[in-house]
Amino acid sequence: MLRIVNGRVYDPANGVDGAVRDICVQDGKIVADPPPGARTIDARGMVVMPGGVDIHCHIAGPKVNLARKVQPEDHRHDVHPRTRFTRSGTGGTVPSTFATGYRYAAMGYTAAMEAAVTPLGARHTLEELHDTPVIDKGFFVLMGNNVLLFRLLQEGRREEFRQALAWWLAATKGYAPKLVNPGGDEMWKGERNANITDLDQKIGPFDLTPRKVIAEFIEAGNELGLPHPVHIHCNNLGHSGNYQTTLETMRMAEGRRAHITHIQFHSYGSVAGKSTDNPTSKAREIAEYVNTHPNISADVGAVMFGRSTSMTGDAPLAYMLRRFGGGKWVNADTEHESGCGIVPFTYQDRVYTNALQWAIGLELFLLSEDPWRMVFSTDHPNGGSFMSYPRLIRLLMDAEFRKEQMAKVNQQALEHSGLRDCQSREYTLSEIAIITRAAPARLLGLASKGHLGVGADADITIYEEDADKEKMFSTPRYVIKDGEPIIEDHEFRTDHEGRLLHVAPDYDQGIEQVIQPFFEDYYSIQFGNYPVADRYLHHHQTVPTAPQAAGSAASAV
Numbered sequence: 001m002l003r004i005v006n007g008r009v010y011d012p013a014n015g016v017d018g019a020v021r022d023i024c025v026q027d028g029k030i031v032a033d034p035p036p037g038a039r040t041i042d043a044r045g046m047v048v049m050p051g052g053v054d055i056h057c058h059i060a061g062p063k064v065n066l067a068r069k070v071q072p073e074d075h076r077h078d079v080h081p082r083t084r085f086t087r088s089g090t091g092g093t094v095p096s097t098f099a100t101g102y103r104y105a106a107m108g109y110t111a112a113m114e115a116a117v118t119p120l121g122a123r124h125t126l127e128e129l130h131d132t133p134v135i136d137k138g139f140f141v142l143m144g145n146n147v148l149l150f151r152l153l154q155e156g157r158r159e160e161f162r163q164a165l166a167w168w169l170a171a172t173k174g175y176a177p178k179l180v181n182p183g184g185d186e187m188w189k190g191e192r193n194a195n196i197t198d199l200d201q202k203i204g205p206f207d208l209t210p211r212k213v214i215a216e217f218i219e220a221g222n223e224l225g226l227p228h229p230v231h232i233h234c235n236n237l238g239h240s241g242n243y244q245t246t247l248e249t250m251r252m253a254e255g256r257r258a259h260i261t262h263i264q265f266h267s268y269g270s271v272a273g274k275s276t277d278n279p280t281s282k283a284r285e286i287a288e289y290v291n292t293h294p295n296i297s298a299d300v301g302a303v304m305f306g307r308s309t310s311m312t313g314d315a316p317l318a319y320m321l322r323r324f325g326g327g328k329w330v331n332a333d334t335e336h337e338s339g340c341g342i343v344p345f346t347y348q349d350r351v352y353t354n355a356l357q358w359a360i361g362l363e364l365f366l367l368s369e370d371p372w373r374m375v376f377s378t379d380h381p382n383g384g385s386f387m388s389y390p391r392l393i394r395l396l397m398d399a400e401f402r403k404e405q406m407a408k409v410n411q412q413a414l415e416h417s418g419l420r421d422c423q424s425r426e427y428t429l430s431e432i433a434i435i436t437r438a439a440p441a442r443l444l445g446l447a448s449k450g451h452l453g454v455g456a457d458a459d460i461t462i463y464e465e466d467a468d469k470e471k472m473f474s475t476p477r478y479v480i481k482d483g484e485p486i487i488e489d490h491e492f493r494t495d496h497e498g499r500l501l502h503v504a505p506d507y508d509q510g511i512e513q514v515i516q517p518f519f520e521d522y523y524s525i526q527f528g529n530y531p532v533a534d535r536y537l538h539h540h541q542t543v544p545t546a547p548q549a550a551g552s553a554a555s556a557v
């Protein structure tokens with residue numbers, strides 16, 4: 001039981017913008033009145049916000065583990081020491097499970113979504129998420145290159161497609177369907193170097209196009225009433241001129257909800273219109289589209305200079321990037337479900353392309369007119385580690401600091417971006433609270449997160465006010481999870497187990513009669529061993545779905 005007094009509260013979901021007011025906590029939830037005998041925390045001179053919510057990161061599962069394995073040098077350079085209350089781990093751009101949970105918590109984050117898991121990797125992912133302390137977490141299930149789903153779509157079996165989508169989410173204990181370069185794997189495997197995808201091109205042997213796949217997923221995800229309908233990594237990530245693909249993908253939603261992830265990597269023009277040219281910024285065109293289409297949301301996927309690890313279900317992309325990494329790379333294929341690739345990578349401020357990517361990320365934030373629909377991410381660890389979030393917050397809040405950093409980067413790249421034109425904007429604390437917690441929670445459909453209203457989860461972060469926003473957001477004074485002070489005076493005071501967040505949509509049991517024969521014919525494991533058993537759930541929360549009648553799914557955020 002807690003009563004937090006004298007702090008300036010930023011709770012944008014409830015219209016609270018820096019007012020001094022009490023926050024009361026009982027049984028892990030926010031309550032209206034101070035419970036009798038509650039401990040008081042004096043937050044004078046401090047800022048009180050809901051815990052941070054990361055809508056898109058890569059923190060658990062087979063590909064994350066592969067990335068840890070290929071970078072053993074990180075393990076000794078950045079050790080996360082054992083303390084009286086916390087377990088030890090290794091850091092670097094891909095921290096071990098324990099270090100991931102503690103480092104998120106130490107930054108004031110209390111929930112995070114692992115963004116790309118193959119169904120076959122679900123069990124491994126759940127084991128690692130179970131080992132990721134403090135934060136609540138869930139994962140998105142890779143479905144955009146799934147051979148059986150392609151077959152159902154090709155044969156026009158829409159209802160079975162929808163049932164199969166629901167079955168796969170339920171069977172994996174996942175949170176939302178994820179598309180990564182939909183159709184791109186088959187095209188790439190079928191033709192050498194076919195790593196540019198035309199939305200209207202045939203997908204390998206299927207009588208199907210990426211356009212059809214994307215449209216059907218958007219429609220089905222909305223009809224199933226999933227809390228987060230579909231999370232889309234568009235085709236042609238990283239290629240010059242790809243902004244056209246991104247615009248076209250957003251248009252396909254036709255008013256239905258869709259989330260475009262790490263949109264920075266999909267906002268590139270080209271000097272002469274060729275995919276082999278140096279990229280230019282099309283942030284203005286992309287931001288304009290998102291600004292004027294309330295059914296679309298996006299996270300930025302900002303690039304931060306320094307070490308990163310490119311880690312993606314987009315195997316063709318990883319194959320392309322291998323030439324730009326430090327010499328190590330891995331590509332892998334997961335049966336009939338997805339590909340994956342890992343490339344350790346360093347973003348350098350003097351390199352044209354890297355500086356342009358950095359500038360485009362900032363531009364997208366600064367051109368966004370609705371912080372509820374253009375939210376915070378670095379696609380950790382792809383654009384940069386989650387440990388760089390405080391610096392990114394400073395870049396958004398402090399125009400003078402941003403100007404200093406702009407002077408250090410490749411100037412030709414800056415000229416090919418529009419960053420100078422939007423340089424004067426500074427994010428407010430309220431806007432930061434929106435893009436880092438309130439909006440991601442709302443976009444994920446997590447009604448009890450991202451705000452401090454009565455009934456919300458008592459996940460609370462208290463920062464000491466500081467002119468240096470990087471310092472302020474790096475080390476909160478208090479972090480409270482489920483009503484329990486985990487961090488006090490910047491130090492861990494206890495350990496905590498977060499919850500797995502997952503959906504369990506209803507589906508017609510008959511769909512297993514469609515999936516099982518395919519499985520027995522083509523997969524390497526028995527169908528009976530495929531769905532993840534309930535005993536993997538441990539501490540969990542089933543987030544409800546709200547199915548809609550077919551064809552009536554057009555609704556704004």
Ligand SMILES: [Zn+2]
Nearest residue numbers: 056115379382
């Ligand atoms: Zn990602």
